[in-house]
Amino acid sequence: MAISHGVSETRFGAYSAGNGSRPADLTFQVIRRNRTLSPFDPSKIAVAMTKAFVAVEGSSAATSARVRDIVERRCVSVVEALTRHADAQRALHIEEIQDQVELALMRGGHHKVARAYVLYREERARLRRESGAEETTPGVATSTVRFRTATGELRTIDQGHLGLVIDDACDGLDGVSAVSVLDETLRNIYDGITADELSLAPILAARTLVETEPNYAYVSARLLLERLRAEVLSGIHGQEVEARPADMTRHYVDYFPLFVARGIDTGLLDPELARFDLHRLASALRPERDLAFRYLGLQTLYDRYLLHNDGVRLELPQTFFMRVAMGLALREVDREARAIEFYELLSSFDFMCSTPTLFNSGTPRAQLSSCFLTTVPDDLDGIFKSVKDNALLAKYSGGLGNDWSRVRGLGSYIRGTNGRSQGVVPFLKVANDTAVAVNQGGKRKGAVCAYLETWHIDIEDFLDLRKNTGDDRRRTHDMNTANWIPDLFMQRVEEDGDWTLFSPDEVPDLHDLYGRAFAERYVQHEIRAERGEVTVHKRVKAVDLWRRMLTMLFETGHPWITFKDPCNLRSPQQHTGVIHSSNLCTEITLNTSDSEVAVCNLGSVNLANHISGGGIDRARLANTVRTAVRMLDNVIDINFYTIPEARRSNLRHRPVGLGIMGFQDALHMLRVPYASEAAIRFADESMEFLSYEAIAASSDLAVERGSYGSFNGSLWQRGILPIDSLALLDASREGRLECDRSSRLDWSSLRERVQTQGIRNSNLLAIAPTATISNICGVSQSIEPSYRNLFVKSNMSGEFTEVNEYLVQDLKSRGLWDEVMVGDLKYFDGSLGPIDRVPEDLKQLYMTAFEVDCAWLIEAAARRQKWIDQAQSLNLYVARPNGRQLDTLYRLAWRRGLKTTYYLRSQAATHVEKSTLTRTDGKLNAVAVAAAQTVSAIEAVTAPACSIDNPDCEACQ
Template structure:
């Protein structure tokens, strides 16, 4: 075949017809013309004619193919484009190529590619005078006026964004930006153009993530300063170094006036706080983190942001220090911790601190009682708690099962499932003002007669009135059931109205009562019960977990026997993300206040910086304890419980980054030992900090009788579980001197009933630019989705190592895309790097369980533990979850299996981000490869609130 087709496809910059929409095309000389889909159809038809000959002109087959491909191209270009967009000619031609390749028309696509290359050479060879003169560009300001486009400032801003970033250059950003300029471009589009240009380069050099963030900062500064001044104002980063202090008082005044900031904040010593701001820390953001803050966290009036990053951190710090004696000093201390990314508060705290409605708590746990009034009060409580960003865990075990007698009507109960449907729909209706979807998890004990219907709640088949497609679900599993599974014995299901004592019993007491109820059932004294084979129910639990991602597996006895608060109640469930284990009852709604230490910021190649970590934990615990008193409680049961017990949950994030810094592979004994060592230090410092607070402020009300008061620390409580479960296999070694701390806990007391819990941190880890929670790396190069859009993510540590070995090039980028971010199949990568940078699905999940077990021995609550399986099977699942039980885990979270269709193989240019409408599918050179199983839950699925 010749190098160019006999009949050339028409270029999209030929004259076009007007569309009904406002989509437009940027010509190569910068001129703007209306976008006409008909021209795409013409180009495609001529491409087919060039390959198949003139006989294809009247072919119905070709006509239908072209019509379908045109629809695909237009859909790709206009995705998320309600108000109209501008497309560069090259972007349209890229989409035509992709559509041809995806459709399997490889010869036609090849001809089209060759033609484009030939035309590019011809244009390059044309003398300057032969080309159409580029118009002198203008831009359209906010008032609709045409003003000269200031290219000099554009170059200044790009230069500033790239400064001091290794591997980053201005020119590639400017070239791509200029390509997308057109006469009359709006100021908003002009602000976005360099951001989009820089983001296309992240996959080849991770530091462009910082450049992209700095360009977004320029847009944010213009938006915020113009709002405060009432006129268009622009400022570079250098200018803001001097201007932040003047901006801050005006920001506070505007926020109070808009009723978005608590007026009490204006009564702080504002000049002192303004002088403490660190403008240079704005440069520490990566793009994903700053875009997330911009979209979801920064205060705005009708969509116009007026809160800059350092003001945001100071607002949160002031909100947490508002009741301190020297509140300015404490606010500065809190601000330093947040703005340095050493520690980050949970999302509700970041949303609401310093506002008129400071609902700062993360998680709420409730027990639903067995009467209609209680059930609908629980649904109402869910709505009120979710309104201000709370995540919910509901214990539904007391509600009687299907077929149980209803004395008031002399009828039969429909069971728990119809009420779960109501709770599901309530979570969707109350979406926290559009910030994030309401989120709830329902828990049910394994002996409940409705357990089999409960397992089916997330199925996509069956009666939709008995399905909860948006609610998370979890099994609350007693040890006796696991023992019956191991012994292949029978299991009896009951309705709780006939066996109400089982709900509050654990360990040996549960065993005795349960076996007594089985004897009663045999004697005909119980009306509603059903016998099943324990292992059959267990297999069905695991099957549903694999097929639907739910219900999660959590262990009742481990949560209760190791709970410090067993003297005042029972843990009946965990929370939305399975890391909280607090008592609930009809009169108490458990509340937990969360935040996470950035472990990566406290680790170097030499190990953990103990002194730095100690300082961070002390300040973080003070911040979390303050939440209890400052918090805006939407229901009285939550307030009473929180003030009485004062639980908090200090967790960690950046564990995978810390391993990279230490050159430890996740799948190694050394990594398991580091999980143990790091969590022991965090536990020690956290307990020490709570004792310090008790010495200063007093112990929590229900301290007497707790395990703490008996000198039983989390490491010691393992013995209680071991006594009830002899088969427990849990390491109990320690490195630190715990005896002195035990004595101090007994003597002084604790400020907080519970201190530690490891949350998922998906969003706050994005803000800090570190790996999520305790997760292994998902992939080394991929497109990440969350509620702010789609973003290129590349493992910067890996890129540094590959550069050092001369292996980072275009071929490596292409290979990483083809192999879904995995180094394993790439022959030229050394084995040590393959081990160090193994991705989540390459790490045997037993390593995750072993590391989690070592952490769990130090934690008084639990941890959100996702489990990844590349080749799940019934046997593998059975072995994994039995291992989790034997190793003493309190809870597990999502089971993640590899997706049926792999990650998009496109060049990530032009595919990432909320601002870009184009998201191509597969790259032509990378045919999809089969994988073993569907994915239970997408990683950071923007529709899955538990991942946020």
Template structure:
């Protein structure tokens, strides 16, 4: 009798049908899934908290029934006859449902009950499994005994060299998930899932999970290239990587996925330069993200491994270099060390046959149907290859404006925004990530009030854009009217054509002249509102829907190095790019980010390392422009003429941990200043060196650079226009005079050099905090397109271990208090300050640090603001402070719901993954502002 037949016979004897979902118990026995047992467990939890009367309560029975249904639905999403459940997964979902529904006392009782029984199992012998030895079913249908020795070897190797992890514990948990007839795929995933459930106990289990996932990736890639089943441990792969790399490149070219020119590199030299131990750097979230969305695959099978991936990207960026092999190794070393990471489009497409490497595109839509639909078509083409879009819609005439061609009246800009929204949904970048676009409208546009309502969930759905981001493009004159409690006039752009292309004092003068013309009856479509009323409504919608974001037109233009060649009409999808656009030129920016955490020691910034990183990174970004695949001619024309790049940073919060500086401190503000000053200095210097080697960018003459006006100097231009309405620190520490003169005489290779993007996914890959963000939570579930992931702050865990405070109670308390230390009395005050979470940090500190960075940046920064208990007064104060401090843009306003964010058991909640697919309920978006569980800009990074 076959193993499958034996297993089927046991299940049939239990009364199961072939379609029954099975449950693996802790001793290895298999039984049928029974929802009634979930109801019983929930009822017992209520009895433990509320007493016997709870059993007779109709309210409790209704809640139990509802939660049972939720748990069953979540479990059935991924379970099936071939995908049995483990008893721990079911209990995790029960705990998750209780917390998500706000029944925290009951959930706590349930957690304690589970912990007590878990401890009892550790000391009590387990019943032997009532089943035969485990056999594994291969894809071709053959069956072979489990190779227990290799399973133990892989787990032991994954735990090697890591503190506070137990290979024995992972092996024991893995064996609990095995059953007779398990598929080879399930066997590969079992140890990954086992290690992942332990991440909340110690962050090092995230490294263990990643290394176990690497075992799956190695087997997948090696088997594909060999045409037969092959496996390799990490130690074995060290010797195999060079030969594998040459095979990988050949296969990629054969499949038509890699640029054939990659085959002309010295593959033996590059293969020998690979650093296999770099694979051990990955946290589980980073590697899973890389596996799901970045590694090359054919017919769903990944044949690219991480170090080959980094070298492939490096080779793609070195294609036009004189010494291609040396430069490829230099670029690879920077990427694989996590010192610097290119943006997602570059990682997706570098070295491929369609190298669309640019991150952000900014467009202006003109006021005629041809231009409007050409702009929407451009959106689709740009989005197809992973570009994030910012559209300037201000020129499109407003509701009620006259249409000469039809002698009718315009319906305004909103119907066209609806089409742009649906286009972004339809073109989803090949399933790798959502298409993403942001529409910008100036505050004087007559449709501005309808624009504010675009993200509302009520009203006429034909005039809503639920999937598109929106942003206000706010002139200084409007803020002056708000502060003076004055009137504000809304116009249709076809009657006030000069407003779109003017800024600063010129805009203010022309705006007042148009107001006078309206008073004389010379303008037909206009409306007067109180500036404060419109401002309040802008802030109200920002709080309620997360949109439109607040961005400031005048500082973006007055401090732009490219004033001589046009106007900045909008920012991009993530509000960090400020480049000129016209109907004929689509602005393009090429992004990458320095991992600041890698360049800081407890003594301060590692200056030499930071300079090396910046110089190499600027060269890589400049190369993007020349090797890039341009999907539309307007983008090619603009990028080759101006050559802008956007050097940003990530890991700022991690750097503060290393320096022991709380985010809410003047010292952190000073560090933001000094670190950005160094990055700015090295980046500008590197672009000047490239200009000396390769030539200036085409439109250099007439720029602020050509006049010796650097970003720090351009603050005066804004101050001249603003007067007293600007409060920016202008201190500096480096030798800017000599650099200023070198820039003026030698020139710049790039019109723009710096922009701080959100770094959502690349920060995940590098295992650091994104961009300049404060820590979201010390322990939480992070959600993105690859699934849901347990995240634990490793720096905090190290400190708590040092004080003897890291235990089950601390883990339970962190869950209960949403990952915050504030209410946990036994934690010292200095740790509470250092590890304060985003909603515990007053946003004024974020604005102050942002202002210090902004003085050094020629573009802008994606700056999220967090308010735990929002009020109209607080919102007004923080956004007026951002304006006064000279910020060019702001990004999301993050607010907490009344009941806070999702509370999770974390254990086993790492949702739907391509490589690892346990059972979980997707994390919902927070009910206000935006998805707090995933504060990511997926389009740029």
């Protein structure tokens, strides 16, 4: 029976016509099996789905309103999946569309219908083979297939040249097949394909094979590199240039001075770069390091970091690193020598600067700092100046942390108007909208985090800011929020005591107090409130407010939990001011005031690159840290400051934030499970080494350049190092700090060295999220456990299949890496736990983030925290959070002396494409059929906090 399915024009017309969320001029084409093109018609998807329902439920399904509604909703999901990252450069293959239809049916819980659809596809493929209508061999098929040049000329595709390019990309890589990449490439080309599409086709072909062999990520990167070389070199030379890998040493030397000249001419580079010895620098470039990129890293670099003029890239990867190095060496005596030293560190991936430094180093507006911390005053001029400062700081890629605790609360008296205040929330709404409007130069979204102390009368409204219900004028959907919690509050929670909320205009001294001084004065204000001497106040049960904090954290992912007293009591700079908040990513803890905006200058050591012989390579780490500290210190002097308060603060105190990434990679290399005492010891040991070398490097730099301006009176000057400052926190808590204080190195001599020589930087260590720079380096993010062993990572550059290469190596060595294992990993969302044939030792070693008990993450973080003068971006992973569990975890974090925590990650719907759970012969993998009954339950899990790789999340970018 013929089926006519009236697909809603309003639901699908936007996609086929290029309206809705897609660019207006964007249409999609489908590559048929005969290599011809036809327009993408979503209604055909609806017909195919309806036929599958008819096969299962009978002919009545064709006219069923229920089936019609299901089909329409599933079709929408298919079209969204197909077009999410599509553009005019790529046509969709018909098999790709059918894979997405199968996936949509399974995700919708229609497993029998999905199976019927799979069987229908198999039957159609069999009939095509028997009738001789199956696709011809790739070599024959392309003999008449042509591509269209930029001028519109049609030329025959040179399959031999295409094969040569793919051979180059596969050269020297184990487990990859140039033939497989070529076959997949030819399957996705058609007559009349554009030259741009043709250059993209092998990249996407190799990408589809990553799930079977991680080395295909390098193949994809090398193919993208080929495309990038052609774009850059042809643009620089003004004519088409073809560059084989073997020719790149010569090309780099010839091209580098032309790049600098072009960059200066177009206003993209600082003219001062032309004063370097460009031939010396060009000779120091290492083209072979281009091959170290994985696809995600190079695509991220291509999309977001490489300088471009009218959309045409001017930079190749090694010139990008050299440009950054030159920008950081501008004020060195031997600029060329230092630039080469900095370049070596960056291009080897031993160390990577933060994103703003990579964006702007060597440019006319070299704003190189990552985050800025401000405190907002309690007057209208000051509030709106703070909002303006946010805009100016965000314009050049700065993230923002604002302390709002001084702004008077709802109902407080306004003397100037004889009225009552609307509280802090309306101003937070203004700050939220400003962050959206100023989007960091078009490179990433503006990002801000608002901090409020727990005693503020508006704290309950503050907790609700990210809710999706209620008055939208009192919601800040785009702003991060964080609780700034004093120890006294946590003690009241532990004691099940009461807690009093105040408006800061009536208790202004609380803002600048911490530790015992805060506790004493707070109790005095409570007595004043009981006497009626405080107008605006409210008494609540401390544990009730705590539970509400955790409830909002679970439901909205905000506000984050951060602790005021550990940040201040362990601060080396407590003699010059007070820390009123952390930053956007909760790793920076610096003083702020009306006259000083704190600035953090970040970079991260790639810990995985410093593992050898079963442990940390101390000599290599010391060399890396010494150079990295110098680079970060240079940022302070070179930096372009958009407001004077930031310049004043940064030059006076000279803080930097050196962190780590690749911690999980290092554990894999050492064969240490994350959930183990050995991992906690390694976290302790590695951070002690890093801390020791960073302090030593900064102290030696002080001999050359002088100590920072406010050194006298600091903890450094008093001989109190970060490990020693634990005693100050413990004293404030009257001996109740539960924290390991062991050490391995000779800290006595280092104390004496710092006191004698001084130190160049007020603050040295902070562990940032490193989401994007770790992608560039191809290692795990920051201190995070593995998210999945196999998953699809989504970010601003698209979607990327990520496979744990360490796991694949282990499975190969035991004869367990095959297509069934790939299918099992896909189905079980990258987890080894449910896969019976995987040995227990590998299950322990390759536990994923949601399988590792969060207490292990907190214990490892506590060991690191004793060595860190600032803080760390600590995400917590809880698959299905509940109140009791969160209460236990966050109390543990406080008891262990952690300064801050970051996102609460909860289990998201799967990112792995289950639609390809088939064997090579096209038949369903047994695991797919057996497991299909529970797919919908897994897919139904949602992420109330922040799911991984959210393109809108600062931590994920």
